[in-house]
Amino acid sequence: MENTSGPRAGRKEWTALGVLMLPLLLVSMDVSVLYFAIPYISEDLEPSATQQLWILDMYGFVLAGLLITMGALGDRIGRRRLVLVGAAVFGLASLAAAYADSAELLIAVRALLGLGGAALMPSTLALIRNLFHDAKQRAKAVTLWTAVMTTGISLGPVVSGLLLEHFWWGSVFLINLPAMGLLLLLVPFLVPETGGSGSGSGVPETGAPGAGLSGSGAGGSGARSRFDLLSAVLSLGALLPVIYGIKEWARHGYAPVPALGICAGLLLGLVFVRRQRRLEHPMIDLGLLGRRAFGGPVLANLLAMFATVGMAVFFTQYLQSVLGRSPLTAALWSLVPAAGVAVTAPTAAALAQRTDRAYVMGGGFALSACGFLLFTQVRTDSPLWFTLVGGAVYAGGLVAAMTLANELALGAAPPERAGSAAAVLESGQELGGALGMAVLGSVGAAVYSRDMADALPAGVPQADAVRETLGGAAAVASELPRATADAVLIAAREAFTHGMGIAAVGAASVMAGAGLFAFGLLRGVGRTPAADAQGAQDEATPPAGPSIEARSSVTAGD
Template sequence: MVSTVERMAIPSPTRTADAPTAKAGSRQWAALAALALTVTLLAVDGTVLALAMPALSADLAASSSQVLWIGDVYSFALAGLLISMGTLADRIGRKRLLLLGAAGFGAASALAAFAPTAGWLIAARALLGVAGATVMPSTLSIIRDMFTDPRQRTRAVAVWSAGASGGAALGPLVGGALLEHYWWGSVFIINLPIMLLVLISVAVLVPESRNPEPGRFDPFSAALSIAAIVPLVWAVKHCATSGIDLAGLIAVLIGAAAAVVFVRRQRALRTPLIDVTLFTRPAFTGTVLASLVAVFAFSGLLFFFSQYLQLVRGYSPLQAGLRELPGTLASIAVVVVAVRVIARLGVGATLGASLLLTAAGFGVLAVAEGFTGYLGLALALVLVGVGIGIAYTAATDAVLSAVPRERAGAASAISEMSYELGVALGIAVLGTLHAVFYRGGLPDLSGLSDPARTAVTESLAAGSQSLAGAGQQQILAAARDAFAQSMQVTSLIAAALLVVAAVIAWKVVPSSRQPGLSGR
């Protein structure tokens, strides 16, 4: 039985035959549960701050720029190191690197929980990203190594994807439950007992695996990968908030130059960090792009939808988290159907259809945000959750199947890089667009004091704090309307991007059916 991507005609030039497929047993499935718990926690940590933003913004006196950095520096740091860590895991052992990363993640969580300033919290979140970069590729590459049967591997990837997308959607609920009774630092403290459980379960259940012939690790390539990713991501964020200027252009040039040198070096090395020739295949590139756009839209939605529920609808943090639960449950429920959908439709059609479903969810959301009821919001969250869950499962399984088992870490890094870049760019770009539309929709603020006017312009969270006791309820109501209308416009922009990604997936990713995967 051949793998998903082999049926898509995306063979890796370095591909070797995998070992004969064998059915995974109870130990492998138990190990999968431990890995899914790990990725769920990391995904929760990526979005758990959404509900805590109003509280920590007030407590730490964070500016709007600092709020965005608190939200996305975690993903920036993670994305910049994923390629290096994925390849390092293939060399020193995936389980070993996973255990080291989990321990570091717990330590960084403690630092974040007791951050006295916004700058401290940003630094702690960056350390969390560094630790996360050692964990994420390891979880997925261990799955690639444990599940050699294509049908079982697709199901295992679906479980893993449910942990990633479900964890991202679960973050606001966890945050809401904690913030109902504790201070904002509790959203980090909760990581400590869970990471302890992860360390124990991984140590007991997960087998060690590595590339038996890893070749020489190239530090220069690792540095180039960081130099290519981080400046480009920073430039997008900087230009979105400050406009196109010299600093942004210099960052783009640095990132682009590093990327060119990186690609040329990978082509020349016998054992590259990643097989860049995979990206010459339109189907492979289209799959990665579809995954990135899906996560881009989803993360941007989560980051600002939680604030919308609290600041515009007036829900408490826990109430807001509970109202996001339909999206969480839907993204987890796709485990039941993802394998059969991919088997019946093929990867390309599955990606296209699921992205269109997600776009429809964003369209419903844009309409529902203009009304006072909740049913429309719930329907939108279900559509988005199902669409994202299936799309990410299909894309991840396709990328993993493109390489042999011994290169699973590098392949996992590609998949994870698209996920984390999607998260970071979604928060930065959609967040910035939302802020621009919000400020453009504000009423005349000339009657307010300078501090109050600055607070309202900075963000609705800061404005609510400033105007709540100042007898300016009319202006506060107008600011809430501006926030809601900005959410509607941003949701429609995200929907349009998803439609474009769906068309690309449908056109460039083949959809040969895989009847062998549909059996029980």
């Protein structure tokens, strides 16, 4: 018997998905597209060291800080409308960035790019919830969404390197314009409006008769409720200092200012949560977040991004600084692990149609742990294929688990809250990536420093710089006599590889824990797509008022 939860999508819906994947790819690419361009930007605009860091980081900070706000805004004004606004802002900011004539202007338009990206990302995932009502088709669509998002981050440096071989640095921004133009042209014809008061999807967003009368259904008073500006400010004030502090910790180690930023962000986060509990129409439905069917996948995604981003730093540095590949060559090789994703993601989606998705998610985490354990055996003289196999195994397992987590959470969210739900998922991913970079990066740095303290030849100048990073060791070695330089570089590469191996042990341990979490706490929540609606109803928290009761009835009927 076929498990469906609504009418099947046709050619129009799949074409709409393809169009929506364009901005998602570019938004995720823009996180990493400046890695190769920054030397050219520095030569042209002459930014200070602090300005250079803000050019790189401003986009990610604003994107992460505004995801929750934009997800809630899309639920209120309409997700298609927000996608169109986000595409216009992203396109105009890309044009301004390409021709920026000062570091200050480039920083400002990078912030605008983050604003446009934050409008686009949760809206694209939320629209999938309303385009695909058949559970099997929605699973395939979410698989594509997750694969495009993760591939974009890896593809950014490759596209940047190829463009910079032939054009000036502004070209890395101009590639956004055709895709945004196509989006603005086609979305009004292919994508129905969902959310807000003007939903015209043709399939009701409410799941039970009269649900919209209570204030939470699409087109009800909840959809038209006043946007809470204070909650938006609090969410931004909570996320930005925390992510900034974690990234600064990863980059420079402990310092008072980043630590105060993390504490201030956590304090504002508590204020934000308290406010959500009191609001009739909160920006985040805390009752939904408390369900295993939604809160569990959010935590699973956070753990997956912890390992993904935390190890990506080591992987690219190993290819460039240990194996001696050029930046572009290293970027191209780093795409090879995507082969593992191409195999495991659709396989996991197919298995999830036949068995409890918790088991498949747990298997994905276990597979990724095996890939990280392979990384513990990588040495300075290991063949490249061995490293790439390890990368393919852990990437394949992680994306398989993340795909199912996204699909499970999106299916558990009421359609009229899909934008907020998608934003919470993506905010968790951003936080997990920042934590992974900080924690695993600090572990690798500590091992590197300890090994270099023991192995560094006596009398080497600038010993502190050599002990701090592999890049610092390479810079110092370039000014030393040949024999001493070789000794320093050999020791530094071995220390870095050892640190990468210990960090991989940490990543494997976290993935093993994530697998046990999926097996133990998510069983029954993801039995089969046909059981999702009833499972979501079973997981509902006790009603706290009319709006909560209505949201529960919507979820049960979807």
